[in-house]
Amino acid sequence: MKGLSFDVAHLLAGGLVLISFLLLYQTRLYxxxxxxxxxxxxxxxxxxxxxxxxxxxxxxxxxxFAFAFKAIIIPVAxxxxxxxxxxxxxxxNVVGVGLTMLGGLALVALSxxxxxxIASDAGVLAREDLxxxxxxxxLGMLMxxxxxxxxxxxxxxxxxxxxxxxxxTAAKGMxxxxxxxxxxxxxxALVVIGVFLFRISERFETVDAxxxxxxxxxxx
Amino acid sequence: MAMIVDxxxxxxxxTLVIAVAPLLTGLVRVTKARLLRRKGPPLxxxxxxxxxxxxxxxxxxxxxxxxxxxxxxxxxxxxxxxAALVPTFATGLLFSWSADLIAIVALLGAARFFLTLAGMDxxxxxxGIGSSREALFGAMAEPAMIVIVFTLALxxxxxxxxxxxxxxxxxxxxxxxxxxxxxxALVIVxxxxxxxxxxxxxxxxxxxxxxxxxxxLEYSGRHLAIIELAAMLKLVLYVSLIACVxxxxxxxxxxxxxxxxxxxxxxxxAKLGLAGVALAVFETSIAKMRxxxxxxxxxxxxxxxxxxALLLFVSRTLK
Numbered sequence: 001m002k003g004l005s006f007d008v009a010h011l012l013a014g015g016l017v018l019i020s021f022l023l024l025y026q027t028r029l030y031x032x033x034x035x036x037x038x039x040x041x042x043x044x045x046x047x048x049x050x051x052x053x054x055x056x057x058x059x060x061x062x063x064x065f066a067f068a069f070k071a072i073i074i075p076v077a078x079x080x081x082x083x084x085x086x087x088x089x090x091x092x093n094v095v096g097v098g099l100t101m102l103g104g105l106a107l108v109a110l111s112x113x114x115x116x117x118i119a120s121d122a123g124v125l126a127r128e129d130l131x132x133x134x135x136x137x138x139l140g141m142l143m144x145x146x147x148x149x150x151x152x153x154x155x156x157x158x159x160x161x162x163x164x165x166x167x168x169t170a171a172k173g174m175x176x177x178x179x180x181x182x183x184x185x186x187x188x189a190l191v192v193i194g195v196f197l198f199r200i201s202e203r204f205e206t207v208d209a210x211x212x213x214x215x216x217x218x219x220x
Numbered sequence: 221m222a223m224i225v226d227x228x229x230x231x232x233x234x235t236l237v238i239a240v241a242p243l244l245t246g247l248v249r250v251t252k253a254r255l256l257r258r259k260g261p262p263l264x265x266x267x268x269x270x271x272x273x274x275x276x277x278x279x280x281x282x283x284x285x286x287x288x289x290x291x292x293x294x295x296x297x298x299x300x301x302x303a304a305l306v307p308t309f310a311t312g313l314l315f316s317w318s319a320d321l322i323a324i325v326a327l328l329g330a331a332r333f334f335l336t337l338a339g340m341d342x343x344x345x346x347x348g349i350g351s352s353r354e355a356l357f358g359a360m361a362e363p364a365m366i367v368i369v370f371t372l373a374l375x376x377x378x379x380x381x382x383x384x385x386x387x388x389x390x391x392x393x394x395x396x397x398x399x400x401x402x403x404x405a406l407v408i409v410x411x412x413x414x415x416x417x418x419x420x421x422x423x424x425x426x427x428x429x430x431x432x433x434x435x436x437l438e439y440s441g442r443h444l445a446i447i448e449l450a451a452m453l454k455l456v457l458y459v460s461l462i463a464c465v466x467x468x469x470x471x472x473x474x475x476x477x478x479x480x481x482x483x484x485x486x487x488x489x490a491k492l493g494l495a496g497v498a499l500a501v502f503e504t505s506i507a508k509m510r511x512x513x514x515x516x517x518x519x520x521x522x523x524x525x526x527x528x529a530l531l532l533f534v535s536r537t538l539k
Contacts, residue, residue: 004395010535014398014531015397018397018527021523101520104523112530116534128535
């Protein structure tokens with residue numbers, strides 16, 4: 001049982017990291033949203049497995065929130081925004097896919113090395129999930145750095161938040177109030193970001209973040 | 221006596237892979253034709269093609285050097301030896317202890333090196349294009365293959381294919397996400413190495429994007445027959461490799477009885493058939509990639525391999 005519970009947790013958390021790489025690899029906006037929804041599904045499965053292993057019932061609720069908000073509401077809302085803005089083109093990367101992948105691998109290796117050392121007195125499951133959670137967070141940040149399209153930056157931000165939820169469930173005793181407030185703050189962030197996207201595309205007629213450089217008086 | 225039995229089984233494997241190679245290619249062609257609602261060539265057409273080519277006169281360009289004549293035999297020999305090292309119906313055959321997975325990668329790499337040289341030898345522009353593209357894809361596919369080998373070696377504790385296959389048959393493999401990643405990466409590498417559809421189109425040499433066909437454009441007669449046979453053998457090799465590591469059921473473990481080995485042979489043929497149909501379905505349902513997208517595609521295999529090895533490293537440190 002011990003071996004199996006670890007293996008399943010490893011499978012799900014490893015799947016999350018893998019899907020983060022798929023997000024980095026994906027070059028089409030709609031496909032990007034589908035992969036993001038898939039990541040949310042795997043995240044909720046992972047949280048539910050933690051709930052089962054730890055015997056913590058409130059984590060089931062977290063899993064449900066993660067599934068409802070991130071696998072359904074946010075992807076559908078972003079789909080609508082993209083359709084409304086009429087920007088279903090290929091995503092433009094600042095650097096090439098190959099270089100991004102190498103950077104991502106370096107980040108994953110870094111987070112494994114750091115987390116396995118730092119959290120050496122925590123439980124096996126917690127250490128393992130923390131290591132993967134840090135990878136997902138860093139990959140989300142990488143995605144926000146390498147993409148030029150504002151919508152895919154939003155997806156990067158949301159996947160970063162997936163990593164935070166994974167870390168929160170791995171650490172035992174996170175109160176439910178905190179988790180619910182985090183989940184709702186993401187929804188609030190979606191609303192704010194949606195408004196910003198419309199404002200940006202109104203003013204610059206594009207959601208390419210490089211257009212924003214004009215505000216600084218020079219183009220990057 | 222035991223030595224002689226082992227030798228007989230080893231020779232049986234070597235004749236089996238070479239006898240079945242044109243059949244597998246023929247099966248893929250027929251299935252693809254049927255999926256397109258064409259009648260397609262008969263199943264045994266690949267054998268007839270090879271015989272016809274072997275009977276024809278081999279015409280060699282005036283500018284070709286001695287290398288051009290030698291390369292077909294070199295490529296075929298390297299591929300055949302590599303195929304003899306992969307467990308097809310039984311592990312622990314006589315030759316399998318003499319070289320491991322890294323040696324197989326090296327043999328295939330040597331075959332690729334000589335084929336690219338031969339492509340450039342005559343000095344036509346098509347051969348040069350084909351060789352440069354082959355070198356580009358190989359530079360991505362070979363590191364990916366090596367990383368996959370590392371992942372498998374970390375799981376099974378050996379780079380020896382017989383040991384790996386025996387470990388995979390046993391029940392202590394468990395549930396590992398790394399192995400799934402290694403499988404996907406290996407499938408991508410196999411598609412790239414055999415020039416199958418998202419990377420290269422094996423059915424035509426009338427395209428500007430061709431890779432393998434461009435390299436062998438100058439070959440004719442028996443030279444072409446040998447190269448074609450080597451390409452078919454390579455497909456069988458990769459299918460056997462994937463089968464013996466990831467679907468090892470039915471494989472006879474070392475020192476098994478003769479009947480167990482016969483069961484293994486039947487299971488192996490069934491796996492080859494399934495793989496051929498699956499390949500045909502995959503190729504029909506997908507479009508060929510632009511050449512400059514291929515490094516991204518094969519790079520994904522490299523990334524998956526690395527990620528699998530990293531995850532394996534984590535779980536091993538923790539356990």
